[in-house]
Amino acid sequence: MSEERSKELHSHYAQHPIDFTWIPSPNQHSYRWRTIEGRWVTARRRIRNHQTLTKAIGKDVVSDLYISTSRWLDPIDLPRLRDKEQPHPILLDHLIVFDIDVAPLSLKNLEKARTIAVDLQDYLVRDTSIEFLSCSFSGSKGFHLFYVDLDRDKFAIENPKEREEVVRENRKQLLTRVIEEGFEVDQKVTADTRRIIRLPGSIHGKTGYQCTLITLDQLKKPLKDMLKDIPRIDSAQKIPKRARKPKKRAKKKPKQRKPEVETRSVQQYMVEASTHVPGTKDRSVIFFWLPYSWGIGEKAMESALEMINDENLGMCSFWQQGERILMLCPLALPRPQVVKIFKSYGMSKRASVLKEREHDWIRISNIMDEDADWAVELEPIGIYGKNQPPTQSYSSSHLELEMRMSIHRQIDPSTTLSGTPEPSLRIAVRE
Structure with missing residues (x-):
């Protein structure tokens, strides 16, 4: 695309900042965009408004911008569905989205798509398990209808993988019902929890029209009246009245797909503590974040x-x-014993780190990004377990660390302590 198009896009977004207020918890969605050069980029930071979006995009000139239909506990670096090595991501919510497109682009086909969208909304309004959230003109061949799922039971399923599977199955059933009623919707969108959809407020890179939130009253207006309210850049294409038949072209050799390019990383700051008992040769404590494979919360x-x-x-x-959940057992145990315990409870990677490096660094603070925004607070739960006289000495430094982290343990004066009292801490910078 030309330099003029880049200037148009910059000018448009300067005058029309994207509104995120209609999205429940926008910072728990993932975002992707295609640059004007055709590169696909995935956001490596949380986005909650136009300002944080601009920072995430940086110097990229965005041609097309998308948001995930799902809301995640951690939307950054989501593992793929088939990834069995990383913990399964925790799905918090999934917007029900119907994508209504009638190709090729023409006023006649857009009118058909508008009619389908109106009729579909009239049909879905009778479904008491969902609630209308918003509607948008896609910027090209159709419309998107967004709904909120009012049935929260499926999102309370403890196993993250099972939760996502149940949500996908629920969406498939709804999609099947809609299709059987004769509504022409994109069958790949609604049931896909990993789907991205064009972000309202962003320019459609091909047509130059803005993907725009519209009210149901606007949706029910005659198409020409509705299109008058849609922002666009100066070089936006003119939508033909009727679809033109595509010209026959000679077959070309398929182009090699360009590798996906990720965005620049964003630095995050945190405090970490060592598992090693300072002042000893091979003593370590059991200190780790409970793995997702154990479940969440009480489980x-x-x-x-x-x-x-x-x-x-x-x-x-x-x-x-x-x-x-973060757990600390402040007993000063022989390192091989800790390695053996980790292995026996399925934490082979943590065991390997401890064996090779002779200690591990564990995050003990909230995460602060380069904008000085803190993540969710780290809060003490308390002390739990079997109250019995310890068979091993306590790590003096990790008892001190407990106290600094607002957990106060009563220690018998006769208790044996190992190592020096000062905890081994560092400020870590992660990307």
Whole structure:
């Protein structure tokens, strides 16, 4: 595309900042865009408004901009559905989206798409399990209808993978019902929890029209009246009255697909503590964030308490940040014993790190990004486990760390302590 188009896009977004207020928790969605050069980029930071979007995009000139239909606990670097190595992402919500497109682009086909959208909304208004959220003109061949799922039971399923599967199945059933009623909608969009949809407020890179939120009253207007309210850039194409038949072209060799390019990383700052007991040769504490494979909330705590009892770890301290739980057993244990415990409970990667590096760094603070925005607060839960005389000495430094992190343990004066009292801490910068 030309330099003029780049200037047009910059000018448009300067005059028409994107409104995120209609989206529930926009910072829990993922975002992707295609640059004017054709590169696909995935946002590597949370986006909550036009200002944070602009920072995430940086110097890229965006041709097309998309938002995920799903809301995630952590929307950054989402693993693929088939990825079995990383913990399954936690789905918090999924917008029900119907994509109504009638190709090729023409006023006649747009009118057909508008009629389908109106009729579909009239049909869905009778479904008490969903609620209309918004509607948008896609900027090209049709419209998007957004709905909120009022049935929250499926989003309370503890197993993240099972939760997503149940949501997908629920959406498939709804989509099937809509199709059987004769509505022409994109069958790839509604049931896909990993789908992205064009972000309202962004310019459609091909037509130059803005993907625009419209009210139901606007949707029911005659098409020409509705299009008058749609912003566009100066070089926007003229929509023909009727679709033109495409010209026959000679077959070309398929172009090699360009590799996907990710955005520049964003630095995040956090405080980390070492698992090593300072002042000793090979003593370590059991200190880790409970893995997602143990579940979340009470289910994860049950798994942790089971480990504490089976391994005679006594009383351990816990903190919570969102759905993540941090556990510390301040006993000064021989490092090989800790490695063995981690392996026996399915934490092979953590065991390998501890064995190779002789200690591990564990995050003990909130995460602060380069804009000084803090993540969810890290809060103490308390001390849980089996109250019995310890068979091993305590790590002096990790007892001090507990106290600094607002958990106060009563220690018998006769208790044996190992190592020096000052915790090993560092400020880490991650990308």
